[in-house]
Every structure is written in structure tokens, then in C-alpha cells.
Amino acid sequence: MSGKAQLRETGLPVTFEAIFQQHYRRVYGLLIRLVGERAQAEDLANEVFCKLYDQPDGAPVWANPAGWLYRAATNAGIDALRAAARRRRYEAEAGTHLPSADGSPLDSVLRAEQSRQIRAVLGAMKPAQAQILLMRADGCSYKELAEASQVAASGVGTLLNRAEAEFRKRYLKLTGHKEVL
């Protein structure tokens, strides 16, 4: 038996639903951090799992669905992020973009601005690096990161270091070195 109906890993049959149950929270967690809106994150997660479902039986993806899923989710999130950034530019030029106001207005403006900068940095990074940082922020263990990044567990530390260094460099550049990082 092969493919989505039956994946033999640990000798137990793993169904597509089991893959979904195992990874949905993480995929959603990654997307919500990237796009910031619940409905959009849910839509994107739905699309990513649909695409996984459409992979033909016997395709290599079924050997490690996690690796495929998180890469697809990161790419989808970054694409959406870039599209949103373009839209915001137009809106800013037209003067129609208003920050959402919950909490104190100043706080929320600052927080929104900071979120926007962090997302801009993530969106400019290599998707694989953005992915590992976001998954770590979501509480993934080295083992989970290794599976999702398709590297050996011993390589995760190096990947995290590089991704953090890259994030730091770009963030400092974007914020004009105003803060010590």
C-alpha cells in the first residue's frame, strides 16, 4: 500500500487524516505568524493540505510529508506576505490604510509597525531560514525541526545559528541599527 491512504512508517498505517492531525497546528502556527490574520492563515493552511492531498500516490513527498508541508506552507505564507506588502504600499499611497486599534492606540500602532518590520525581514530571507525560525518560535524540538527541514538532527544547531544571524543582520539594517541585538 502506498500513498495517502496508507503510508507505512512505523509498521502502522498512517492515513492522510493522521498526517493532517499531526501537523495542522504547526502549519497553522507558521502561517498565522507570517500573515497575521486568522482567516487568511486558515485559508492558506487549507490550500496547502489540499495540495498535499493531490500529490500522486508513490510520489516522494509521501516518504516525508512533514518536510513538504512546512516548505509549502512557508512559501505560501511568504507569497501572501509579499502580496500584502504591495497592497499596503498602494493603500498607503492612496491614504486608505488604517492600523487596527485594539488596546491603547499608540501600543497597537507600535506593535503593528514592529510586526510589519519582522514580517518584512522574514519575507526577504530564504524561505528555509524563515521556516526554521518560525517553527522554533512555535516551540518545535530539534527533532521536529530536523524532520521539517529535511536535515539530520545534528545539523539543526548550525541552521538555527545561520538563520538567526541572517535575521539579526536584516532586522538591524531595516530598523537603522537603532537597537542592540
Add this chain to the structure above:
Amino acid sequence: MNCLSEDVLRRYADRELSSLEVDEHLSSCERCRERLGELRNRTERVQELLGVLAPAGGDPDPARAYARLASAIASAEPEPPRRVSFLRRTPVWSAAAACALILVFTLSPARSWGQRFLSMLRVQKVAVVPVDLQTVTAQLRGSGHEKLLAQFISDNVVVTMKPGAPAIASSPQNASAMVGFPVTTLSALGTPQRISVTGEGAFQMTLDRSRIQALFDAAGRSDLSVPLSVDGSLVAVHIPKSVHMQYGNCSKTNHAPSANCVNFIQVPSPTVSVPPSLNIAALAEAGLQVAGMDAAQAQAFSQSVDWSSTLVIPVPENAGSYETVPVDGVNGTLIASLPRPHSPGGYALIWVKNGIIYSLAGGGSADTALNVAESLH
């Protein structure tokens, strides 16, 4: 010891590495202690910034997300139209497919939602019902309502587990391991040419009385009414893994019965979950009339059958004969179809033993089936 690499420091900081050597080195090397401190600060700051992005809205709801995904997948499935095209292919050779068709026609659960209120039905017997499916399909096609049936299925059926493409088994033993029950072989026919295993499949459907009525109307049977209890009720069907063996010289593309090819299918009984309060017989009676039985026949037949444990196989009236024959210590049903212009004629022998449905089908004389069945292993 040389100074520690970035990677070692990192894993040490993340508590993914504990080593006495590293501890000792750190206690003696100020430079590495500083580097560890810097690394920790950077990690903390980066994670703090990323923490700004953490969702405020609470946890996602995977169950709701899965339901949504399942319906998105079901609406894009090519399968429902395939199930419709099955109506045109007569006679019916595949036991599992016959189940799906008959269930679409005959089950009528009551209003209660939620699977814990459902009772499980399993096949224990096979019954044959002579029907005139050609008339009903021709009527639907002729009136342009064929689409209605396809749409009815695609709107209401949600595939919850897709069986996927069949996988090839290298031997009967291999197939047994794949499906989880001992596979039977036919020694009289030698070694199977091909053994394939199809994965589990499951689908659910929510019945909509007005749309079933519209189908009845389209089939020219406005005089029949669909029981009220049908509306909004949920039927869940689960079809276990099945084995399909081909003996002889079978064509890969043409599934019409051929004298040189014997198809032997084994599948544990599909289970159907329906509310216990349902009156299956009432809907079955209407369904049988749509399929060409007169009212008295339909009533007599639906009352003579235990719908909760009987697989009903529709056999087109003009297509052949059927009889009960002994097979492997139980009663089987042998259906023989006569040679026709585009079909050489053939047989299907169907029986149920120890919860497994067997279907042995091929071209040529029905006597072959009985000889072959003698050699079951």
C-alpha cells in the same frame, strides 16, 4: 581542547547537548563563555521579536479545519461522476462498488446527527434483485437529468478517506499482510497474473429529501414519495482494504468479461453507519420502484430482506439468471449473464463467509465458476 564550534555552543545553549567535556572547557575558557553568552542573547532577542507575531486569537480548531478540507476535497473529487458512470455499466461485477450504489439508493437514516447515535451495519448475506436499471438511466439521460444525479452525489458526499491507487502485491502472502486478513486463492487456475490491493475508503453523505425527490421525479416517478425521516440525516460508509486477483490473460484496459480472464475480489464487509431509528425498508421500497419493480413486488422484496445485513445486488432483468449455489460451505449467489452483441456473457459468483465478501467473475459459462470455486484455498 580547542575552542567550541558555533554548532556545539548552540546545541549546548538549547540543551540539546550535554557533555562533561563542554562543561570543563567552558569553565576554563573565558572566550567561549563570552561567545555562549552572546549566542544566548541573540537567540533570546530573535525569539522575543518573533514572539510579537504569536497569534492572539487562541488555538486553531483542527476538527473544523479538517471538515472544511474534506468537503473542499470532495467537491473537487473526480470520484462521484465515476460512481455515476457505474450505473451505465451492467451487470454489476464489483461487490464493493455495488454496495456503494445500493446504499445510495436504499438507506434512509432519521434526523439525528452525530456518529455516536449511529448503528453499524455489516453484510452477512447477499440477495439479488432483478431491476430495470437501463430504463431508469435512459430516462435520466434522456431528460437531461443525468447531471442531477452527479450533482446530488457531489454535493452531498464527502470522501473522508480516499483509497488511492491500487498497490501491487508480490504474492498472496504479501497481499494477506497488506490487507490484514488471510487471502484466499484459486488453485485450479494456477498463479494469479496480478494481485492488487486497494486501500481503505470512506465517505459520508447527508441526505436531502427534496433532492432525492427531484431525482425520483426526473426518473418519471413523481408518484413515489421519499420518506420524511430521510431529510438531513447522515450516512457514513467505510470500505476496508480489498484484494483483487486476476487469473489467466486479462486485459488491463477492458474490464468486460472475457473467457480468458477471471477476476477474484475479496473485501471484508463494508460498514455502513446509520441512525438506529431509520426505516430503511421504506426508502428501499421507493428505490426499488424507481429501479423498475412494481409496487407490490418492491414491497414484498423489501419486507423479505434484512436490510441491516444484506448486500443487495441489482441484476438487470434482461441480462441473465441467478440462483443459489453452495460455495465453500455457505450459500453463494451465482449470476449468469447471456451473450449479447457487445459482451460475450459471463458469470459472477458472490458469497459471504466469516465477514468477507468474495466475488468471482469471468467470461464464459457459469459452470466454470463452480469448478473454479471447488479449488478455493
